[in-house]
Amino acid sequence: MAAGTPLSYSSVRTYLECPLRWKFLYVDKIPEAPRGYFSFGRTIHSVLEELLLPLVTPSARTTAPGLSQRTLDEWKGSSAPEPAGRLWSVEEMLARYRTLWVPDGYLSGDDEARYRRLGEEMLMGFHASLGKHPPHPVAIEAHLEARWNGIPVHGYIDRIDRTPDGGLEVLDYKTSRELRREDAVESDQLTLYQVLVEKNFPDPVERLTLYHLRTLTPLRTPARPQAALENLHERVGVVSDGIRAQAFEPTPGRQCSRCEFKAQCPEFREVPEPERVRLSELVDRFQALRAREGEVERELRATAEALHAEAERLGVHRVPGQHGVALRRRQEHWTFPPEVVGPLLKAHGLVPASVGADGAALRRLIRDPKVDAELRRRIAEAGGRTLQWYWDLEEA
Numbered sequence: 001m002a003a004g005t006p007l008s009y010s011s012v013r014t015y016l017e018c019p020l021r022w023k024f025l026y027v028d029k030i031p032e033a034p035r036g037y038f039s040f041g042r043t044i045h046s047v048l049e050e051l052l053l054p055l056v057t058p059s060a061r062t063t064a065p066g067l068s069q070r071t072l073d074e075w076k077g078s079s080a081p082e083p084a085g086r087l088w089s090v091e092e093m094l095a096r097y098r099t100l101w102v103p104d105g106y107l108s109g110d111d112e113a114r115y116r117r118l119g120e121e122m123l124m125g126f127h128a129s130l131g132k133h134p135p136h137p138v139a140i141e142a143h144l145e146a147r148w149n150g151i152p153v154h155g156y157i158d159r160i161d162r163t164p165d166g167g168l169e170v171l172d173y174k175t176s177r178e179l180r181r182e183d184a185v186e187s188d189q190l191t192l193y194q195v196l197v198e199k200n201f202p203d204p205v206e207r208l209t210l211y212h213l214r215t216l217t218p219l220r221t222p223a224r225p226q227a228a229l230e231n232l233h234e235r236v237g238v239v240s241d242g243i244r245a246q247a248f249e250p251t252p253g254r255q256c257s258r259c260e261f262k263a264q265c266p267e268f269r270e271v272p273e274p275e276r277v278r279l280s281e282l283v284d285r286f287q288a289l290r291a292r293e294g295e296v297e298r299e300l301r302a303t304a305e306a307l308h309a310e311a312e313r314l315g316v317h318r319v320p321g322q323h324g325v326a327l328r329r330r331q332e333h334w335t336f337p338p339e340v341v342g343p344l345l346k347a348h349g350l351v352p353a354s355v356g357a358d359g360a361a362l363r364r365l366i367r368d369p370k371v372d373a374e375l376r377r378r379i380a381e382a383g384g385r386t387l388q389w390y391w392d393l394e395e396a
C-alpha cells in the first residue's frame, strides 16, 4: 500500500498497534494463514448480503420513503423474476449458505462442523426476525470512499438502513461470541463508518449499530459527536503521517501473541547459536550486578542513617574516616498553602501566577525589601519548611 492509498479501519488499527506488522501486511503483502472464525464471518456476511440485497433499489439514496427501498411485503409477495426479487425461503437460504461456505482455517473437521451448525442457527434466527423487524436498507455491503480533511479513507459497510425519521442507521454485523453495549459506544470502526456515510449520503447519520448475530441483538448508539470524530481523525492522521514517513518500528505488546510475523520481526529474532554461550555469560553477569545493586543501595541507606543519628547526637556535620571525610549536607523545601497565600497576594495586587506557585518565587518575595513588610511577614508565617539530610564525601 503506497502513501496516499485510502486507509481502512483495520489498517488504522493495525498500524496503531504495531507499524511493522502493518508493513508486513500492507507493503510486503505477506499472507496470513487462514483462520476458521474469519472464514465463518466471511460466509455469514456473504449470505446476509445476498439475502437482503433485493430490498435495495437503485434510487435508495433519495430521502423519499416510497423511493428509498421496497417494502418487505412487496419483496416477500413478489413472484416476478429478478430484479424485483423475493425473500428466499429458509431452505433456499441454507442451500446458498452451503454453496458460499468458506472451508479454510478450521482446526479440525469437528471444529468446522460446529461452526456450520452455529451458522445455520444464526441464519435461521435472522430469517425469522425479518418478519418481526423488517429492515429498510438503503445500501448493503457498500464500499465507500472519502477524503477526511485531506486523508483518504474507505470501508465496506455491512448495511445502511433508513430510520423512521428519514435519517440513516449504520450497521455492522458481528458473529463474535460476546458483544457488550460499550463495544458499540467505543467502536472506532463505527465512528469511521459514520464519517464515510456522511460524506457519501445526503441524509444525516442518526444511529450506529453493532448487530450481534448470535443473539439477534442490535446494540444501538446515537451518532458520534464532533469531539469523537476529531479524536479519531487525529489518530488516523498519526497513521497517515507515519506511513508517509515510512516509520515502521516494531512495537511489541499483547498483539504479538497472535502475530504471525515473529520469524521476520527483529523483536523476536533469535541469537545465533555460536554467540549464545558468550552472550549468556554477559546476561548472567548483568543479572548478578543488578541483584548486588539493590543490596548495595539498601546498605548505603542504612549506613547513612546510622551516621546521621550519630552526627545529630554529637551536633557535628563533618565526620572523618581513614580515607576521607563524610560531610552532612542539608536541603530544604518550602511549601505555601495556595488557599492562604493566594488571597494575600491578590489583596496586594499581585496575581499568584505572576509570582509562581513554587516555593522559590515566594521565598524571593519574602526577601524583597521593596515588597510590603506586613505581606512578607504573613507569607513567611504561612510557609512550612521541611529539611532533608544527605551525605557527601570529601577525599582525604
Ligand code: SF4
Pocket (backbone or CB within 6 Å): 018, 020, 021, 250, 251, 252, 253, 255, 256, 259, 260, 261, 262, 265, 266, 267, 268
Ligand atoms: S511480533 Fe509483535 S512487534 Fe513483531 S511485528 Fe508482530 S506485532 Fe509487531
